[in-house]
Amino acid sequence: MEPRHLQSINLFRSKKILVLGDSMLDVYLQGKTTRLSPEAPVPVVNIERTKKIPGGAANTALNVRSLGAEVCYCSVLGKDAAGDQLIELLNNAGVDTQCVLQVGARHTIVKSRVVAGTQILLRYDEGDESPIDDKTDQKLQQHLAAAYRTCDGVIVSDYDKGVVTQTMIDFIGHLAGASLKFIAVDSKRLKAFKHLHPALVKPNFEEACGLIGTALTGEERVERLRTAGKQLYDVTGAEHIALTLDTDGSLVFKRENFAHYLPAPTQSNVHVSGAGDTYISAFTLFAMTGATSEVAARMATAAAAIAIRKEGTGHCRWEELLASFNAREKFIATHEDIPVLVDVYRTLGKKIVFTNGCFDILHSGHVDYLNRARALGDILIVGVNTDDSIRRIKGEQRPINPLEDRIQVLAGLSSVDHVVPFGDVSDDTPITLVRAVRPDIFVKGGDYTKDRLPEADTVESLGGRIVLLPLIPDHSTTRIIQRISHTQLA
DSSP: OOHHHHHHHHHGGGOEEEEEEOEEEEEEEEEEEEEEOSSSSSEEEEEEEEEEEEEEHHHHHHHHHHTTOEEEEEEEEESSHHHHHHHHHHHHTTOEEEEEEEETTOOOOEEEEEEETTEEEEEEEESOOSOOOHHHHHHHHHHHHHHHHHOSEEEEEEOSSSSSOHHHHHHHHHHHHHSOOEEEEEESOGGGGGGGOOSEEOOBHHHHHHHHTOOOOTTTHHHHHHTOHHHHHHHHOOSEEEEEOGGGOEEEEETTEEEEEEOOOOOSSOOOTTHHHHHHHHHHHHHHTTOOHHHHHHHHHHHHHHHTTSSSSOOOOHHHHHHHHHTTOSBOOOGGGHHHHHHHHHHTTOOEEEEEEOOOSOOHHHHHHHHHHHTTSSEEEEEEEOHHHHHHHHOTTOOSSOHHHHHHHHHTSTTOOEEEEEOBTTBOSSHHHHHHHOOSEEEEETTOOGGGOTTHHHHHHTTOEEEEEOOOTTOOHHHHHHHHHHHHHO
């Protein structure tokens, strides 16, 4: 990750975002099915657990908060159990819900999904989708005005479920006229927001087709929509238009001009519910902290990719976003970066292998050993002793090669996914590193035995397995040094 991207993520915590929109409670009834019902040709699902997650604009609020920013959430819920649960979930996540109204005459929208394994078999919806009444509208405007004064930017997450009325849109325009702020809009009816001149709008494929009045097939949509910038700008008035095309990536326009195309990352086992909420949250925060539209779109795509790997309505934490980019870098500078990185790998179902050593003069024995270690799992993390650590272990004449060189050579091997230094005057063992990595498999050479490994108890206490790999005979750094010395003497 480039330093300016890291700086942007660190600046998220200095921002306060007002999120306005339609709240939903997403419920996942998860279980297994092994038979059909005798009453009808439908599967019988034995429910094993129930998962409840904020959805709709509430998911946008959760995403903004998860990315590190402060959030004030404005919405309307029913004064019912689902509304209480939704507020509790948001409060527990650190979202400010003081501007959320609960109305007795309204029923909170609940979307319940019956899931067998990873397959959604059925969804049923409950709750009010009619526009909020005038009294509620006026009261929410009062909350909106108070929140607007203290926020740095606004995200309107409009699912056309009754909260974002035309009077509410006009009121936002009034607030923006008195104090212009970054306004992002994700709506099924973007034309209604044109007079706000939003900083960002995020139509999806179907919405974009509706905006330009054209029906397109999947095969032609990227190329056809690449030239639709002027049409989209004419109907949205937005400074930036991020047009998301699910598996085809996204197109970004600056006003009427095409700016960037970003392909979607290749993924399997995706759960797309809420991905758009993640995208607009990340794009908004990056844009507000000085990133270019290209960087904002790229990072938003990465954040959405993290969210859709999770079951249910997903969100992306700022730590996960950092880790996803750190994962592309082989060198890990500090142990503090490791836990989030390995959590990302485990979310993807990866088996983590760890080994450690000096790797002073890399030879064919090392390469063979590391190849076989990597074959035991999916990700190989290699701990490398620092120069001072090697001197304490092997004497003042070692290492032959400094740490920077050893890391560079190891990082050049395709079998090695990450390299991290370890060892200090208080402890030259990799125990602290093992605690950070929590490896599924800990590998050492066959010249060791389990009782000679001080880290063995730590590995096993964390649920890891120790594997000792036989080494190629007569292949060691010490022997290479001896041969060089004998050659020089001869």
